[in-house]
Amino acid sequence: MSIATLDRPAHAARRSRPFAWVEQSLTLAWRNIVRIRQNPEALADVTFQPIIFLVLFLFVFGGAIAQGGTWHDYLPYLLPGLLVQTVVFSTMGTGVALNDDFAKGVFDRFRSLPIARISPLIGAVLGDAVRYSLSIVILMGTGFALGFRFQNRVGYGLLALVIVLLFALAMCWIWVWLGLKLRTAQGVQGIAFLVMFPLTFGSNVFVQTDTLPGFLQAFVNVNPVKYLVDTMRGLMLGGDIQKPLLITLAWMVGLVAVFAPLAIRAYRRRT
Secondary structure, three states, X not given: OXXXXXXXXXXXXXOOOOOHHHHHHHHHHHHHHHHHHHOHHHHHHHHHHHHHHHHHHHHHOHHHHOOOXXXXXXXXXXXXXXXXXXXXXXXXXXXXXXXHHHHOOHHHHXXXXXXXXXXXXXXXXXXXXXXXXXXXXXXXXXXXXXXXXXXXXXXXXXXXXXXXXXXXXXXXXXXXXXXXXXXXXXXXXXXXXXXXXXXHHOOOOOOOHHHOOHHHHHHHOOXXXXXXXXXXXXXXXXXXXXXXXXXXXXXXXXHHHHHHHHHHHHHHHHO
């Protein structure tokens, strides 16, 4: 006597409950966090580098940039800008890591799993949020140890940290897209440096805009980093934040609206 069995359609195994992609994305984000724990030396760019930059610009150049003041006078101006530079620079690591995962065949294994197509990308972005947060904590801790204090309400200062983190999550979609389009991780890193250096050093991170040459002021005034820095300083130190905050939010929405679909399309073509 034999028992007849019915095979379930192949697509049935892939059916999932609504919003299962959220859980899948968080699971893959945790994978990236575990990878960071297993490879702590990869955190050098978000741990030691921010401290080195802070000490270098504060104690070596601070007196000259402060125009007769001391490094104590320069610290409140420098720290919000350096937070922006550090976190923005860290975003390139997302694209580099994605490109490396593709080269190692990690995404071939993801493709065989019953998960949403977008989950690996969202997981990569959310996982790297830990790196960005770590750089913020380390730099703020160093700043407080040197005497920095919020000159506005503490809640506004904490809001500034949230905004710079959200901006980083929006900006990293650029590198996710390039990480999927370019052949090598070195190529992603090379292009990222070419973009990041003008954006961060051609801004008001270290000096006031009106001290720059006229042609450079024109670039700074259309640079999204400038408005993010102005927002950070306004929230941390006090001052007008309405215009820079609105422009910063517009850039965040624009970056996600443009580069997230491009990244998803590149991912579908590559897989």
